[in-house]
Amino acid sequence: MNDMNWVAVYPEILLLVLACVVALVDLFVTDPRRTPTYWLTQLSLAVVGAMHFAAMGNAPAEAMQGLLVVDPLSHLLSGVSALALIITLVYARPYAESREMLKGELFTLSLLALLGVNVMVASNNFLSIYLGLELMSLSLYALTALRRDHTISTEAAMKYFVLGALASGFLLYGLSMMYGATGSLSIPRVFEVISSGTVNKGVLVLGVVFVVAGLGFKLGAAPFHMWVPDVYQGAPTAATLLIGGAPKLAALGIALRLLVEGMLPLATDWQQMLLVMAVASLVVGNLAAIAQSNLKRMLAYSTISQMGFVVLGLASGVVNGQPDNHALNAYSSAMFYAITYVLTTLGSFGLIMLLARQGFESEQISDLAGLFKRSPWYALVMAIYMFSLTGIPPTVGFYGKLAVLQAMVTTGQSLYLWLAVVAVVLSLIGAFYYLRVVKVMFFDEPTDHAPLNAPADARLVMSLNGIAVLAFGLLPGGLLALCGQAVTRALAH
Amino acid sequence: MLLSLSIWLPIVCGGLLLALGRDNNAGAVRWMALVASVASFLVTLPLISGFDTSTAAMQFVENASWIERFNIHYHLGVDGISMWFVPLTAFISIIVVIAAWEVIETRVHQYMGAFLILSGLMIGVFCALDGMLFYVFFEATLIPMYIIIGVWGGPRRVYAAFKFFLYTLAGSLLMLIALLYLYSQSGSFEILDWHKLPLPMSAQSLLFFAFFAAFAVKVPMWPVHTWLPDAHVEAPTGGSVVLAAIMLKLGAYGFLRFSLPIAPDAARHYDWFIIGLSLIAVIYIGLVAMVQRDMKKLVAYSSVAHMGFVTLGFFIFNELGISGGLVQMISHGFVSGAMFLCIGVLYDRVHSREIADYGGVVNTMPKFAALAVFFGMANCGLPATAGFVGEWMVILGSVQHNFWIGLLAATALIFGAAYTLWMIKRVYFGAVTNDNVRNLTDINGREFLMLGVLAIATLYMGVYPKPFTDVMHPSVDALLKHVAVSKLQ
Numbered sequence: 017m018n019d020m021n022w023v024a025v026y027p028e029i030l031l032l033v034l035a036c037v038v039a040l041v042d043l044f045v046t047d048p049r050r051t052p053t054y055w056l057t058q059l060s061l062a063v064v065g066a067m068h069f070a071a072m073g074n075a076p077a078e079a080m081q082g083l084l085v086v087d088p089l090s091h092l093l094s095g096v097s098a099l100a101l102i103i104t105l106v107y108a109r110p111y112a113e114s115r116e117m118l119k120g121e122l123f124t125l126s127l128l129a130l131l132g133v134n135v136m137v138a139s140n141n142f143l144s145i146y147l148g149l150e151l152m153s154l155s156l157y158a159l160t161a162l163r164r165d166h167t168i169s170t171e172a173a174m175k176y177f178v179l180g181a182l183a184s185g186f187l188l189y190g191l192s193m194m195y196g197a198t199g200s201l202s203i204p205r206v207f208e209v210i211s212s213g214t215v216n217k218g219v220l221v222l223g224v225v226f227v228v229a230g231l232g233f234k235l236g237a238a239p240f241h242m243w244v245p246d247v248y249q250g251a252p253t254a255a256t257l258l259i260g261g262a263p264k265l266a267a268l269g270i271a272l273r274l275l276v277e278g279m280l281p282l283a284t285d286w287q288q289m290l291l292v293m294a295v296a297s298l299v300v301g302n303l304a305a306i307a308q309s310n311l312k313r314m315l316a317y318s319t320i321s322q323m324g325f326v327v328l329g330l331a332s333g334v335v336n337g338q339p340d341n342h343a344l345n346a347y348s349s350a351m352f353y354a355i356t357y358v359l360t361t362l363g364s365f366g367l368i369m370l371l372a373r374q375g376f377e378s379e380q381i382s383d384l385a386g387l388f389k390r391s392p393w394y395a396l397v398m399a400i401y402m403f404s405l406t407g408i409p410p411t412v413g414f415y416g417k418l419a420v421l422q423a424m425v426t427t428g429q430s431l432y433l434w435l436a437v438v439a440v441v442l443s444l445i446g447a448f449y450y451l452r453v454v455k456v457m458f459f460d461e462p463t464d465h466a467p468l469n470a471p472a473d474a475r476l477v478m479s480l481n482g483i484a485v486l487a488f489g490l491l492p493g494g495l496l497a498l499c500g501q502a503v504t505r506a507l508a509h
Numbered sequence: 510m511l512l513s514l515s516i517w518l519p520i521v522c523g524g525l526l527l528a529l530g531r532d533n534n535a536g537a538v539r540w541m542a543l544v545a546s547v548a549s550f551l552v553t554l555p556l557i558s559g560f561d562t563s564t565a566a567m568q569f570v571e572n573a574s575w576i577e578r579f580n581i582h583y584h585l586g587v588d589g590i591s592m593w594f595v596p597l598t599a600f601i602s603i604i605v606v607i608a609a610w611e612v613i614e615t616r617v618h619q620y621m622g623a624f625l626i627l628s629g630l631m632i633g634v635f636c637a638l639d640g641m642l643f644y645v646f647f648e649a650t651l652i653p654m655y656i657i658i659g660v661w662g663g664p665r666r667v668y669a670a671f672k673f674f675l676y677t678l679a680g681s682l683l684m685l686i687a688l689l690y691l692y693s694q695s696g697s698f699e700i701l702d703w704h705k706l707p708l709p710m711s712a713q714s715l716l717f718f719a720f721f722a723a724f725a726v727k728v729p730m731w732p733v734h735t736w737l738p739d740a741h742v743e744a745p746t747g748g749s750v751v752l753a754a755i756m757l758k759l760g761a762y763g764f765l766r767f768s769l770p771i772a773p774d775a776a777r778h779y780d781w782f783i784i785g786l787s788l789i790a791v792i793y794i795g796l797v798a799m800v801q802r803d804m805k806k807l808v809a810y811s812s813v814a815h816m817g818f819v820t821l822g823f824f825i826f827n828e829l830g831i832s833g834g835l836v837q838m839i840s841h842g843f844v845s846g847a848m849f850l851c852i853g854v855l856y857d858r859v860h861s862r863e864i865a866d867y868g869g870v871v872n873t874m875p876k877f878a879a880l881a882v883f884f885g886m887a888n889c890g891l892p893a894t895a896g897f898v899g900e901w902m903v904i905l906g907s908v909q910h911n912f913w914i915g916l917l918a919a920t921a922l923i924f925g926a927a928y929t930l931w932m933i934k935r936v937y938f939g940a941v942t943n944d945n946v947r948n949l950t951d952i953n954g955r956e957f958l959m960l961g962v963l964a965i966a967t968l969y970m971g972v973y974p975k976p977f978t979d980v981m982h983p984s985v986d987a988l989l990k991h992v993a994v995s996k997l998q
Binding site for chain 2: 388392396399403408409410414415418419421422425426428433436437440441443444447448451454455458459491492493496497500
């Protein structure tokens with residue numbers, strides 16, 4: 017317990033050092049394309065990501081005197097986050113360059129945001145959760161505002177900051193109540209105290225309400241979703257992707273740490289709230305997305321509905337207050353869903369960036385018109401993303417839905433069975449707007465005939481991204497097993 | 510390996526065409542597509558020759574673990590119910606490739622690629638013995654068809670493509686819940702294990718209607734058939750052929766593979782429901798077909814009516830009914846496919862599907878008219894054509910089951926003859942009334958080939974259906990015995 021265990025947190029330490037190095041090196045870079053900074057950042061991310069994946073097999077260990085716990089769960093989420101950031105930066109570089117955003121700050125802040133994500137998912141203590149959260153959020157606020165003289169971006173950054181700070185406040189308030197009731201900030205200790213049943217349930221439940229509300233904000237689940245459409249639409253697409261990728265995994269990570277590791281005995285209380293949030297997200301996300309003509313805004317509402325599924329997975333873990341293997345199955349379903357969602361989102365927002373040019377954002381759905389005739393391959397890749405978000409096999413999105421629905425049906429409770437029916441009916445409504453994007457790309461005539469013009473590395477990564485969504489759809493077994501192992505080894509008490 | 514080859518050969522070839530084809534090598538693409546489809550058909554032939562007609566067990570079985578986490582297997586096999594659909598699907602794909610030869614001029618590689626992929630996926634549906642594998646193939650077929658209708662279709666193609674996709678998806682999502690429920694009860698996705706799984710009546714009823722939602726839309730049964738006329742009318746000729754000949758059969762096949770054996774008590778309990786809907790399809794839709802002005806729409810409605818015969822046959826629970834339904838599925842594959850090809854032949858020349866724009870085609874296209882009239886006769890169920898065998902068996906079966914049902918079903922033959930013959934009369938016979946028809950040229954060798962091959966198949970099946978019924982017999986027998994035993998405890 018009172019051990020620093022530096023070895024376990026080497027990736028985080030390295031990331032911090034490299035973030036500082038990148039910031040320093042960039043001072044001496046005169047190249048407007050920031051080539052040295054860019055490659056140094058990518059190298060750092062690759063090394064950190066590889067360290068996390070390599071450590072996947074290690075036994076769970078505490079570090080930093082119990083503030084952090086390094087287990088397969090944290091390694092998997094951190095590794096995937098690093099990978100997501102690598103992909104994001106590949107897509108973002110040409111986009112940022114033509115919008116005067118390609119500065120050292122972009123790289124340093126991205127690395128710091130990732131550090132925040134890593135700290136969050138490895139947290140074993142309320143304090144480190146909050147520190148990680150703020151490190152990530154503050155970096156992202158600044159990234160959103162990176163285009164300082166662009167009104168809409170600035171407005172989005174402001175909105176993101178105000179609502180994000182409010183959410184952090186909620187979370188902090190809830191955590192302080194938990195601390196007051198249990199007398200400890202350490203998650204395992206909180207779990208023990210709650211399990212012993214000696215604390216006032218009323219205070220705990222009130223604390224849980226605030227914690228869940230804060231998590232809802234961070235996940236972007238209804239009714240705490242208000243910021244999502246505005247920020248996704250207003251932020252420069254590069255920042256949108258940074259917000260929509262790794263932070264979702266981080267939010268899922270702290271949800272697992274707080275709700276499952278810390279407050280499992282209160283599961284019946286937070287599950288009810290999660291179910292309401294999930295259904296609300298599915299309704300709001302799917303219905304509102306139909307009305308959108310802006311692709312980024314539509315994808316924002318789509319995110320809300322997808323988070324509904326993640327939350328459903330989280331909420332179907334504990335049946336009759338008895339956690340068992342089934343619960344772990346449900347949590348790993350939520351995790352699989354979130355990871356595959358991030359993979360798909362990277363591609364779809366990435367394509368928006370690749371289609372954008374100097375002075376042209378390409379963010380209306382109609383801007384995709386006739387993409388099939390301009391660049392058939394990228395139209396096909398985008399169609400794969402859309403079918404994946406809809407949940408049509410053989411794309412990976414189908415297995416996410418399958419895993420979550422399976423967890424719900426396996427509870428054997430009729431409430432969950434009917435909720436599963438509601439979820440599929442709502443995702444049928446969702447199919448309409450995803451199909452509309454495919455329709456615009458394939459069936460409409462193009463307004464301009466220029467093929468997609470992006471650097472070779474971005475095109476290569478876009479192709480690989482699309483192939484990955486399809487390949488994980490044909491052979492999802494490995495990733496499913498990985499998520500299953502990570503959750504089982506990290507959370508089985 | 511045979512079934513895997515039948516599934517993946519067309520898919521891989523289709524993928525290669527998509528990757529390698531360009532607009533400037535369309536000629537080579539057509540030949541590649543033809544070679545691929547013929548090769549895909551040839552690999553299915555050993556299924557026919559090697560099929561053991563003495564057993565109801567699954568044959569040519571392949572089984573490998575696919576997704577361990579959910580105990581999902583890559584489990585393939587065919588029995589007497591599914592076997593004929595594998596070569597039929599591959600055969601229709603050849604016809605589609607030939608039919609598109611000169612007609613599709615732009616994006617040939619994408620058109621051919623989409624059809625080859627679709628063909629492999631549909632074969633997968635017929636071969637899958639794992640519930641989730643079945644679902645994956647079943648759903649995946651939506652993607653190429655959606656694109657085929659939307660990209661190469663007619664003026665209202667977007668509406669038709671959306672309607673097709675959303676209708677089918679709506680049904681199959683409920684089936685997904687049903688599959689997951691069965692998994693939660695049995696711990697596996699094996700369809701054959703589900704057949705043996707005892708279930709209470711309440712669960713059986715819910716499962717029955719969940720499967721019904723998926724398959725009734727696909728068949729399609731009245732009143733969820735409305736997507737079909739739209740999809741048929743707007744789809745390119747090849748799309749219509751595949752829809753009518755194969756895709757509708759996926760739904761009917763699902764009834765036999767899932768609804769009947771998994772929920773036999775519910776199936777027997779709600780048989781009046783399906784029989785009622787089938788009779789409405791047969792009679793009411795027959796009347797609707799009669800008043801159509803658009804040839805494609807007429808044939809589309811006639812498809813709904815013919816598929817009504819299939820579902821009727823399945824739910825009267827006797828050997829004649831189920832075998833008759835299966836024979837009807839195959840013969841409808843040949844006949845409706847040929848009918849759509851005939852309309853395609855006319856449409857390519859005149860660019861109209863309105864019956865009123867034709868008249869006296871026989872004077873300018875004698876060879877074509879002879880074939881078209883032949884298929885028209887098969888469509889009304891003339892003896893010695895494939896159309897007769899299935900309908901006759903189903904009617905005979907329904908008379909055994911209940912005389913009045915048999916009588917109502919038999920009226921369909923009259924309506925079928927009425928709308929088909931009336932269309933033939935107005936399109937092919939009479940005096941040449943307008944310049945469209947006057948300038949027609951008779952079919953060329955390619956068109957003669959595709960229609961001729963189908964005519965031979967139709968005639969062969971009408972005269973000598975024994976090879977088909979022999980294959981079906983043991984499996985249908987076993988199915989009936991299985992359904993007769995209650996799964997309630």
